[in-house]
Each structure stands twice: as C-alpha cells, then as structure tokens.
Amino acid sequence: MSQTRPKLIARCTGCGGDNVLRDAWACWSNEQQEWELAQVFDHAFCEACETDCQIELVEP
Numbered sequence: 114m115s116q117t118r119p120k121l122i123a124r125c126t127g128c129g130g131d132n133v134l135r136d137a138w139a140c141w142s143n144e145q146q147e148w149e150l151a152q153v154f155d156h157a158f159c160e161a162c163e164t165d166c167q168i169e170l171v172e173p
Contacts, residue, residue, distance in 0.1 A: 121170040130161035133168050 124131050136154040141147075159166040 119172050122173050123168050124171055125157075125159040125162060126167040126169050127164075128159060128161050130159060132160040133166060134158045134160065135168070 122131050123133050125133050134157065136156040137150060138152040138154075139148040140151040142149045157166050157168045158164070
C-alpha cells in the first residue's frame, strides 16, 4: 500500500503569506509541444512583502 504525502503550502517566513515566487528555467519540448520545468533556483520573492524572502513548506 502506498503512502500519500501530505499537501504542503509554500509560505514567506517574514509575513506568513503564500503568494511567493521562485526563479526557474523552462525548456521547450519539441516532442511534448509544451514548456517543461528544467531548473528551480534558490531565489524567492514575496508578493505581499514586495521583497526577497525565504520560503518554508508547511502543512495546511
């Protein structure tokens, strides 16, 4: 029997808001005809704080 992982919410450690962004690269797949996520970087930004932030993943 497989265990399901709990869903997580990404939150800003400064304000606790969940409107956060991460820098990433996407590559076009000629085969799938869509963008595929290639790399996610450490840099994060909080829309509520309007500044760089740290992100924590928490259970709802």
